[in-house]
Amino acid sequence: xxxxxxxxxxxxxxxxxxxxxxxxxxxxxxxxxxxxxxxxxxxxxxxxxxxxxxxxxxxxxxxxxxxxxxxxxxxxxxxxxxxxxxxxxxxxxxxxxxxxxxxxxxxxxxxxxxxxxxxxxxxxxxxxxxxxxxxxxxxxxxxxxx
Amino acid sequence: xxxxxxxxxxxxxxxxxxxxxxxxxxxxxxxxxxxxxxxxxxxxxxxxxxxxxxxxxxxxxxxxxxxxxxxxxxxxxxxxxxxxxxxxxxxxxxxxxxxxxxxxxxxxxxxxxxxxxxxxxxxxxxxxxxxxxxxxxxxxxxxxxx
DNA sequence: TACAATAGTTACCTAGGAAACTAATGGGGG
DNA sequence: CCCCCATTAGTTTCCTAGGTAACTATTGTA
Numbered sequence: 001x002x003x004x005x006x007x008x009x010x011x012x013x014x015x016x017x018x019x020x021x022x023x024x025x026x027x028x029x030x031x032x033x034x035x036x037x038x039x040x041x042x043x044x045x046x047x048x049x050x051x052x053x054x055x056x057x058x059x060x061x062x063x064x065x066x067x068x069x070x071x072x073x074x075x076x077x078x079x080x081x082x083x084x085x086x087x088x089x090x091x092x093x094x095x096x097x098x099x100x101x102x103x104x105x106x107x108x109x110x111x112x113x114x115x116x117x118x119x120x121x122x123x124x125x126x127x128x129x130x131x132x133x134x135x136x137x138x139x140x141x142x143x144x145x146x
Numbered sequence: 147x148x149x150x151x152x153x154x155x156x157x158x159x160x161x162x163x164x165x166x167x168x169x170x171x172x173x174x175x176x177x178x179x180x181x182x183x184x185x186x187x188x189x190x191x192x193x194x195x196x197x198x199x200x201x202x203x204x205x206x207x208x209x210x211x212x213x214x215x216x217x218x219x220x221x222x223x224x225x226x227x228x229x230x231x232x233x234x235x236x237x238x239x240x241x242x243x244x245x246x247x248x249x250x251x252x253x254x255x256x257x258x259x260x261x262x263x264x265x266x267x268x269x270x271x272x273x274x275x276x277x278x279x280x281x282x283x284x285x286x287x288x289x290x291x292x
Numbered sequence: 293t294a295c296a297a298t299a300g301t302t303a304c305c306t307a308g309g310a311a312a313c314t315a316a317t318g319g320g321g322g
Numbered sequence: 323c324c325c326c327c328a329t330t331a332g333t334t335t336c337c338t339a340g341g342t343a344a345c346t347a348t349t350g351t352a
Contacts, residue, residue, distance in 0.1 A: 007260040008189060010276045011167050016207050017283050018164035020341070021157050022307085024286075026341090037307060043154060054331060061162050066308050068333060089331045090315045114153040120285040125278055126156065132267075132275050133159045139266040140166055165308075168339085172309090183339060201301060212340050234300040235348045270296060 021117070028113040032106055033077070035071045039110065042079065042095070046103055050094035052085060165261070174259040178252055179223070182217045185256065188225065188241070192249055198231060200253035 025036040028039060034042075040048045040060055045051065057078070079099040082091040095103070116140040118126060171182040180188075186206055191197065197205070203213045217239055220226040225245040228237040241249070264272060 006276065007264060009255075010272065010279075011171075011260075012186070013283060014160060014167060014273065015164050017279055017286075019207075019284055020159050020283065021160060023341080025157075027305085030181075035306060040158070054329080060158075061165075062307090063259045063309055064332060065310085065334080070307090077212075087317070087331085091332075104258075105208075111153075114157075117286060118153060121278075121282050129275070129278050130152065130156045130159065132271055133156075133163055136267050136275075137159060137163050137166065140163075140170075140263060169309080172338085197297080207338090209341055210300060211302080212343085215339090233349070237300075240319080281343060 006068050019027060023115060024117060025110065028109050029106065032102070032109070034106065037066070038074055038079075039106070041067075041070055041093075042099060042103070042106070045080065045093060045099075047141055052090045052092050053082075054090070056093060170259055170263060171256065174255050175252065176250070178255070180252065182210070184220055184225075185252070187213075187216055187220060187239075188245060188252070189251070191226065191239065191241045191245075196238050198236045198238050199228075200236070202239060 022036045026041060029035060029039055041056060044056060044059055045119055048059070053067055053071060054064070056062075056071075060067075071080060071082070075082060079096055079102075080093050081096050082093055084090070085092045121129075168182045171185060175181060175185055188201060190202060194205070199213055199217060200210070202208075203210055203218075206213075214228055217226060217228070221228060225242055225248075226239050227242050228239055230236070231238045267275075
């Protein structure tokens with residue numbers, strides 16, 4: 001019985017960890033006028049290159065409406081552009097020159113935050129944690145599509 | 147360099163896992179007209195007994211405003227009562243008879259969901275994951291108070 | 293007694309999901 | 323071949339969840 005109860009604790013821990021992490025990211029990005037959801041999009045665009053909005057949704061595992069909002073804010077700040085694709089329904093999102101120039105500074109801040117948060121977690125444990133969580137997430141999402 | 151990049155992935159995995167879990171909880175509780183944040187409060191009250199609102203906040207690691215909202219909704223649904231404490235500022239929250247009666251059914255639903263989600267994760271890995279995440283969270287919160 | 297600290301609320305912000313909608317695309321039947 | 327219809331990309335609206343700042347009311351203390 002004690003076993004089953006502890007599952008509540010596991011879920012709670014993950015939830016709390018997630019909130020703490022995004023709070024840290026927000027604090028780190030605040031000087032630049034950016035928020036965590038925006039950073040996630042900027043990072044993907046920088047790493048993978050330009051992408052349609054739906055591709056961004058799928059990659060970040062986020063529904064369409066929040067993505068629309070995040071991109072509209074980024075566009076208003078002049079960090080991304082939306083060009084219509086071959087298919088006239090899609091909008092291809094790309095980083096602007098302004099974003100390309102500012103990006104290194106953003107990345108420095110985020111990476112140094114990452115280092116700070118992870119310095120107390122040995123490399124080996126980090127890798128193991130990552131693989132466990134990823135495997136679990138994969139199985140969870142797999143089950144949903146059965 | 148590849149190493150540092152992977153930290154983005156770790157954070158993203160945790161974030162996504164957290165969202166998936168609360169989505170599952172919400173789906174499970176929807177038939178009862180409850181949401182995940184409410185369930186967290188009900189669970190703590192059932193497990194620990196009546197508590198002041200600020201004690202609930204601390205225990206669940208949530209700020210005061212969201213807690214006020216969650217409790218007000220629970221009160222409106224007749225699941226918790228708020229009695230003024232000795233100190234006239236505090237409100238002591240307790241489960242109503244209605245909640246006590248419905249609780250076992252809620253718990254059954256949630257526990258069976260837990261089992262379903264965790265059946266693909268070996269007991270041993272679960273325990274290890276829990277301890278790693280908890281330790282990390284503890285260190286993170288510890289650093290903030292330095 | 294004046295003042296700092298605490299409990300809780302209110303107002304406003306970001307993040308995300310569900311449902312209903314619009315516009316464009318792409319396939320079958322006639 | 324063309325039209326109707328299902329599908330898809332994005333948007334709008336409205337909901338929950340959580341955080342910050344500013345506020346009120348009470349308490350405790352210097």
